[in-house]
Amino acid sequence: MxxxxxxxxxxxxxxxxxxxVDLQAATVGEALSALTNRFQELKKxxxxxxxxxxxxxxxYVNDEDIRYLQKSDTPVREGDTISIVPSIAGGxxxxxxxxxxxxxx
Amino acid sequence: xxxxxxxxAEDLLRxxxxxxxxxxxxxxxxxxxxxxxxxxREVADLLPLANxxxxxPRNRFKLTPDDVRLAEKTARxxxxxxxxxxHSHPDAPARPSEYDRDHAWPWYSYIIVSVEKGQxxxxxxxxxQDGRSAxxxxxxxxxxxxxxx
Numbered sequence: 387m388x389x390x391x392x393x394x395x396x397x398x399x400x401x402x403x404x405x406x407v408d409l410q411a412a413t414v415g416e417a418l419s420a421l422t423n424r425f426q427e428l429k430k431x432x433x434x435x436x437x438x439x440x441x442x443x444x445x446y447v448n449d450e451d452i453r454y455l456q457k458s459d460t461p462v463r464e465g466d467t468i469s470i471v472p473s474i475a476g477g478x479x480x481x482x483x484x485x486x487x488x489x490x491x
Numbered sequence: 492x493x494x495x496x497x498x499x500a501e502d503l504l505r506x507x508x509x510x511x512x513x514x515x516x517x518x519x520x521x522x523x524x525x526x527x528x529x530x531x532r533e534v535a536d537l538l539p540l541a542n543x544x545x546x547x548p549r550n551r552f553k554l555t556p557d558d559v560r561l562a563e564k565t566a567r568x569x570x571x572x573x574x575x576x577x578h579s580h581p582d583a584p585a586r587p588s589e590y591d592r593d594h595a596w597p598w599y600s601y602i603i604v605s606v607e608k609g610q611x612x613x614x615x616x617x618x619x620q621d622g623r624s625a626x627x628x629x630x631x632x633x634x635x636x637x638x639x640x
Contacts, residue, residue: 394596395572395573395598396596396597396598396599397596397597397598399597399598427621430622430623431596431597431623440594441594442594444556446556451556471556471559471560472556472559472596473553473554473555473556473559473594474520474552474553474554474558474559474576474594475544475551475552475553475554475590475594476551476552476578476587476588476590476591476594476595476601477518477544477547477550477551477552477578477580477588477590477591478518478549478550478551478580478581478583478588478590479550479588479589479590
């Protein structure tokens with residue numbers, strides 16, 4: 387037994403369809419590194435090209451946001467649970483008028 | 492080869508349109524609660540949520556991790572899954588933007604409704620491809636009334 391990482395539903399397809407993965411790690415960074423080494427397809431959905439966690443990806447240790455702890459250096463202990471929760475964001479890039487004239491659906 | 496299909500009842504689609512009209516000229520947003528069986532995906536209920544982007548709500552929306560957890564909890568309480576999200580594009584096409592793509596995950600269904608001058612127009616749905624470089628259009632299949640969950 388080590389730490390448990392809960393895999394969010396949209397990413398389970400990239401983690402062997404598992405709901406959670408047990409790992410040995412001393413910090414959050416080590417746990418996520420071990421996770422993405424084991425399931426390499428996960429990496430691009432968690433990290434941007436510069437190697438940072440994507441801005442909309444939030445990581446918690448036992449419900450504490452690691453941004454308010456020691457970020458990826460946050461220590462984890464036997465039995466801790468790491469959760470990955472997205473923020474949902476989007477929107478129009480450029481304001482331009484619709485060309486459509488169709489009725490809704 | 493047929494692409495992904497999202498089934499949604501007409502009354503639920505009307506609720507999304509009404510939400511988009513209500514918040515116009517700001518973007519609306521909310522969660523899609525439903526089921527997926529053998530690749531067939533159906534919206535069974537909605538959870539309208541508040542757009543957290545106070546600084547630029549006309550062309551951006553944001554939901555916090557707490558909103559996401561609330562949506563997951565609400566889905567579980569109704570024996571449903573959180574299968575995706577909807578948002579509006581005020582006075583802009585119902586197509587995903589680069590900004591949408593940068594902030595998306597695969598698997599989720601992303602419904603976009605264009606709202607022109609306060610009136611809902613086109614509705615589309617999208618799923619991000621595994622490689623993150625593009626979306627697949629998801630066909631919307633309109634069903635009868637929702638089950639009233």
